Amino acid sequence: MIRTPLFLAALAGGALCAQAVPARPESIRFKPLAFAAPRTAAFKVRLDNGITAYLAGDPNGTPLVKLQVLIRGGAYMDPKGREGLAKLTGMLMRDGGTLDTPAQALDERLEFLAGNINASLGDTWGRVDMAFLEKDFKEGLDLFMQVLSRPAFDPDRLAQAKQEQLQGLMARCDETGEIARIEFPRLLHGEDHFSSACMTGASLEAITREDLAAFHARILHPGNLVVSVSGRFGREAMVAMLNKTLGALSPGGSATVSPGVPGPAREARPGIYVVDKDVPQAHVEFSLPGLRRTDPDWYAALVLNQVLGGSGFTSRLMRKIRSDEGLTYGIGTSLGEGAHWKGRLGGSLQTKNRSVAYALRLILAEMERLRNDPLEAEELTVIKDSIVQAFPSRWGRKADVISTFAREQLTGWPEDWWADYRERIQAVSAQEVLRAARKYLVPSRLVILVVGNAGEMQAGDAADHPGLLKDAAPLPVVNLPKRDPISLKPLS
Amino acid sequence: MRHARCGAVLSGLLTLAPLCAQELPITERTLPNGMRVLMVERHEEPTIACGWVARVGSADERPGITGIAHLFEHLMFKGTRTIGTRDAARDAELNAKQDGTMAGIRQELDLLREKQRRGDIADSGDPGARSVHHRQLLERLDSLVLEQRGIIVKDELDRIYKQAGATGLNANTTTDRTFFHITVPSNKLELWAWLEADRIQNAVFREFYSERDVVLEERRLRVEATPTGKLQETFNAMIWQASPYSWPVIGWPSDISAVTRDQAEAFYATYYAPNNLTVVLVGDFRTTEAYATVERYFCGIPANPKAPPRVTTLEPSQGAEQRILGNVDAMPMAVCAHKIPSSVHMDSAALDVLAGILNGQSGRLTRELVMARRIAVGVEAANQPMKLGGIFYLSGMPAPGHAPEEVEAALLQEVERIQREGVTEREIQKAKNQAQVSRFALMEGNETLRDQLAEAEGAGSYQDFLLESTRMNAVTREDVQRVARTYFVPENRNTLVIHRKEGK
Numbered sequence: 001m002i003r004t005p006l007f008l009a010a011l012a013g014g015a016l017c018a019q020a021v022p023a024r025p026e027s028i029r030f031k032p033l034a035f036a037a038p039r040t041a042a043f044k045v046r047l048d049n050g051i052t053a054y055l056a057g058d059p060n061g062t063p064l065v066k067l068q069v070l071i072r073g074g075a076y077m078d079p080k081g082r083e084g085l086a087k088l089t090g091m092l093m094r095d096g097g098t099l100d101t102p103a104q105a106l107d108e109r110l111e112f113l114a115g116n117i118n119a120s121l122g123d124t125w126g127r128v129d130m131a132f133l134e135k136d137f138k139e140g141l142d143l144f145m146q147v148l149s150r151p152a153f154d155p156d157r158l159a160q161a162k163q164e165q166l167q168g169l170m171a172r173c174d175e176t177g178e179i180a181r182i183e184f185p186r187l188l189h190g191e192d193h194f195s196s197a198c199m200t201g202a203s204l205e206a207i208t209r210e211d212l213a214a215f216h217a218r219i220l221h222p223g224n225l226v227v228s229v230s231g232r233f234g235r236e237a238m239v240a241m242l243n244k245t246l247g248a249l250s251p252g253g254s255a256t257v258s259p260g261v262p263g264p265a266r267e268a269r270p271g272i273y274v275v276d277k278d279v280p281q282a283h284v285e286f287s288l289p290g291l292r293r294t295d296p297d298w299y300a301a302l303v304l305n306q307v308l309g310g311s312g313f314t315s316r317l318m319r320k321i322r323s324d325e326g327l328t329y330g331i332g333t334s335l336g337e338g339a340h341w342k343g344r345l346g347g348s349l350q351t352k353n354r355s356v357a358y359a360l361r362l363i364l365a366e367m368e369r370l371r372n373d374p375l376e377a378e379e380l381t382v383i384k385d386s387i388v389q390a391f392p393s394r395w396g397r398k399a400d401v402i403s404t405f406a407r408e409q410l411t412g413w414p415e416d417w418w419a420d421y422r423e424r425i426q427a428v429s430a431q432e433v434l435r436a437a438r439k440y441l442v443p444s445r446l447v448i449l450v451v452g453n454a455g456e457m458q459a460g461d462a463a464d465h466p467g468l469l470k471d472a473a474p475l476p477v478v479n480l481p482k483r484d485p486i487s488l489k490p491l492s
Numbered sequence: 493m494r495h496a497r498c499g500a501v502l503s504g505l506l507t508l509a510p511l512c513a514q515e516l517p518i519t520e521r522t523l524p525n526g527m528r529v530l531m532v533e534r535h536e537e538p539t540i541a542c543g544w545v546a547r548v549g550s551a552d553e554r555p556g557i558t559g560i561a562h563l564f565e566h567l568m569f570k571g572t573r574t575i576g577t578r579d580a581a582r583d584a585e586l587n588a589k590q591d592g593t594m595a596g597i598r599q600e601l602d603l604l605r606e607k608q609r610r611g612d613i614a615d616s617g618d619p620g621a622r623s624v625h626h627r628q629l630l631e632r633l634d635s636l637v638l639e640q641r642g643i644i645v646k647d648e649l650d651r652i653y654k655q656a657g658a659t660g661l662n663a664n665t666t667t668d669r670t671f672f673h674i675t676v677p678s679n680k681l682e683l684w685a686w687l688e689a690d691r692i693q694n695a696v697f698r699e700f701y702s703e704r705d706v707v708l709e710e711r712r713l714r715v716e717a718t719p720t721g722k723l724q725e726t727f728n729a730m731i732w733q734a735s736p737y738s739w740p741v742i743g744w745p746s747d748i749s750a751v752t753r754d755q756a757e758a759f760y761a762t763y764y765a766p767n768n769l770t771v772v773l774v775g776d777f778r779t780t781e782a783y784a785t786v787e788r789y790f791c792g793i794p795a796n797p798k799a800p801p802r803v804t805t806l807e808p809s810q811g812a813e814q815r816i817l818g819n820v821d822a823m824p825m826a827v828c829a830h831k832i833p834s835s836v837h838m839d840s841a842a843l844d845v846l847a848g849i850l851n852g853q854s855g856r857l858t859r860e861l862v863m864a865r866r867i868a869v870g871v872e873a874a875n876q877p878m879k880l881g882g883i884f885y886l887s888g889m890p891a892p893g894h895a896p897e898e899v900e901a902a903l904l905q906e907v908e909r910i911q912r913e914g915v916t917e918r919e920i921q922k923a924k925n926q927a928q929v930s931r932f933a934l935m936e937g938n939e940t941l942r943d944q945l946a947e948a949e950g951a952g953s954y955q956d957f958l959l960e961s962t963r964m965n966a967v968t969r970e971d972v973q974r975v976a977r978t979y980f981v982p983e984n985r986n987t988l989v990i991h992r993k994e995g996k
Contacts, residue, residue, distance in 0.1 A: 021788065022686065025683055025686045033538060133932075167889060167890075167891065171822060174719045281709070313646075313651075319646050326703065350712070350717070385657070386657065389656055390658070393675060397536050397537050464619065
């Protein structure tokens with residue numbers, strides 16, 4: 001360690017710091033960085049019962065081992081009137097103990113070992129994962145297999161979880177963002193689509209321990225599982241251990257391969273939808289029909305999204321609405337990959353109520369500009385380079401690489417789709433982006449949801465940027481009812 | 493230069509102490525201008541997590557300029573004499589003209605505030621209350637901003653980094669430190685050094701006035717539009733009597749709207765000198781090469797010959813127990829806050845162990861309040877020490893049909909039991925095991941390790957991070973009982989009770 005007293009530093013400064021630096025960063029020359037897209041083959045193993053596993057062992061790493069099982073299945077399989085069943089099943093697999101280890105003993109043992117086992121089931125897929133110290137891995141794996149395949153769904157724990165959920169339901173209309181999360185899927189996919197279905201007080205009440213056990217028995221099928229393991233271990237020993245446990249799972253009597261995830265039955269109805277909530281800042285969501293990642297337009301659409309709002313401060317919406325106008329803390333867009341049906345191009349921002357109409361006009365103007373004018377070469381290059389150069393970072397550590405592979409396998413994306421990704425991005429031309437803009441940035445297809453003080457939002461900013469909300473876009477304005485937070489039934 | 497090693501304490505058959513021998517090869521150096529440099533070389537992925545921390549936060553502010561540390565963090569993204577403009581000379585002229593116009597606007601705002609003080613108008617921020625002259629000045633400011641926009645290269649810092657494949661450019665401000673960070677591909681360290689050294693010494697605060705509006709929107713997002721945001725601010729202001737922790741990091745809205753460029757410049761000159769900064773690099777580099785690059789770019793930045801002033805106000809002891817009641821659109825809740833000493837204080841580790849014993853599915857709070865008595869659906873103990881002192885929170889959400897006051901009493905009973913009866917050896921060991929494993933997890937990723945080291949430097953030294961597990965492993969049952977008795981006393985207590993607003 002060198003510590004130079006400050007007075008000496010002042011004397012020495014000139015001599016030590018005489019090195020010149022370039023006048024601008026563009027003149028710095030960088031060594032090339034070779035990075036090959038990771039390939040599944042380097043990590044993939046097939047277990048005895050057909051389950052795919054991805055292994056990334058690092059014998060010299062931190063003394064932890066992490067294992068994750070992804071499960072195909074989720075809320076889309078909830079029966080009508082039992083909304084929330086998948087979610088509770090996931091929670092209780094871990095929290096409700098196992099047939100061999102009661103809930104309280106399981107909590108105590110896991111926390112003493114400082115091991116973690118978590119289970120959750122989401123809309124279309126779920127996950128059971130564990131992290132243990134290398135020295136405790138065997139015991140951890142045994143407990144993990146109990147949680148995965150022999151959960152007890154302790155009735156006391158279920159009652160407790162239901163109470164907690166009920167308390168949560170009471171609070172779900174308190175924040176604008178949460179209201180948007182309830183309303184937006186209904187607008188995009190229709191009220192009958194599973195993505196709009198929400199747990200209610202009644203559905204929570206109706207769910208029984210037997211429902212949980214039946215749901216679990218149904219999804220526990222080797223055909224629904226994908227495994228990944230990372231951390232400090234040797235490959236052969238791990239494969240042997242996996243084959244004795246996960247690889248030895250056989251489907252029970254009621255287990256089935258989960259059905260495909262159903263898409264929405266109808267197109268979204270464009271409009272400006274308003275929910276009244278008396279807060280000083282409104283939450284705004286907007287969405288347009290998009291495409292799937294396997295569509296030939298994908299790469300051009302992706303570049304388009306990065307230009308519009310997918311690339312932070314380097315995107316046009318952030319530049320215009322935050323940097324120029326100071327109207328928001330953040331605005332961004334994302335292009336959905338379309339795991340099960342065509343994705344959407346969507347975005348959101350928060351701004352004070354009276355600025356909503358003006359911000360929407362600015363968003364539409366940016367879309368219009370992209371429809372009219374081809375990108376300048378420089379902007380196109382910046383965006384394409386940013387995607388290509390950040391390619392190594394998007395993969396992260398080996399543990400992250402196999403997580404990506406496991407997710408993609410579960411969803412059913414083509415294997416090694418990423419191999420020519422950078423070349424495909426670099427090949428996108430300004431003309432292709434223009435074509436994509438004309439195809440996807442269609443104002444008359446916009447679904448806009450605004451949650452905030454309705455009166456202030458509708459009046460707009462009369463002093464600084466006059467214009468009513470109804471004139472912000474060529475779309476009908478529809479007022480949505482407030483809802484009872486527990487039943488979600490409209491309040492009159 | 494030296495390698496710091498984790499001190500291995502081999503005690504007790506159940507401890508994880510042998511794992512502590514897992515060493516973290518940190519190289520520490522100090523440039524002649526006083527800037528500290530920490531480097532951790534590792535090659536698992538071809539990126540480098542880079543950052544630098546300034547030992548300045550909202551605690552270094554005073555009434556009138558609250559929020560300036562955070563506003564300043566935003567302004568550091570607006571460019572320099574080189575980055576962000578096509579014409580530096582004209583840019584400086586336009587900034588000066590804007591400041592002149594703004595001075596006139598401030599006079600108008602003074603008049604409006606005076607009218608509000610006398611009750612002639614309700615809100616000095618209401619556009620309808622502006623005079624003709626005021627409106628003309630605003631129009632002039634707008635036209636100057638528009639003219640400047642013509643020569644601004646928008647968000648050029650972000651653009652240069654993005655094009656180079658860097659990710660996660662961001663910064664954040666706390667009460668005690670401001671942290672600027674990014675992850676770059678391993679061949680781009682020199683680009684990072686160029687851009688960061690440039691903004692540490694040549695920052696130009698363009699778009700100053702529209703950025704204040706961005707911060708006001710951020711305030712709405714985080715505070716005013718959330719059900720409990722304002723309540724939390726009120727609670728915090730009640731807890732801290734003299735300490736500068738009493739105002740929010742984001743500042744009071746009237747201060748944010750009034751802050752001037754001169755104030756920002758003075759702040760910059762005082763606190764953004766290399767002798768108040770630490771650089772942290774974690775990732776795929778050769779240490780000697782990385783240090784040479786850092787030295788080359790940062791060495792020439794002059795130190796502040798007067799070391800930045802340190803906060804001298806000490807929080808006095810409370811005269812009495814305090815409590816507030818909030819009726820808002822939110823889940824009912826009880827929060828008991830007890831003041832505790834600094835994060836680097838010797839009692840910090842024992843308080844961490846105490847939090848560990850109270851927390852978790854098998855911890856005392858959940859076992860008793862959630863599982864046995866069923867009066868709460870969620871409970872938590874949070875030990876949150878900061879540089880100048882901190883708060884230990886006990887909080888709980890009542891189960892349907894129970895009142896938050898019931899939960900409050902039960903939370904305190906659990907601590908009283910520890911004060912009376914102490915804790916078991918097994919509980920202590922469990923808390924220590926968990927802390928050890930979460931440390932491993934934090935050390936795994938380049939970015940999380942970088943953040944930990946920067947955090948430690950912001951409050952003291954990275955040594956505090958390295959010594960954490962040693963200090964933790966040394967905690968005894970007596971220590972835990974002693975800290976419970978010392979800090980969890982009524983005259984050190986502040987309570988917030990939240991009821992759901994009637995009729996909602």
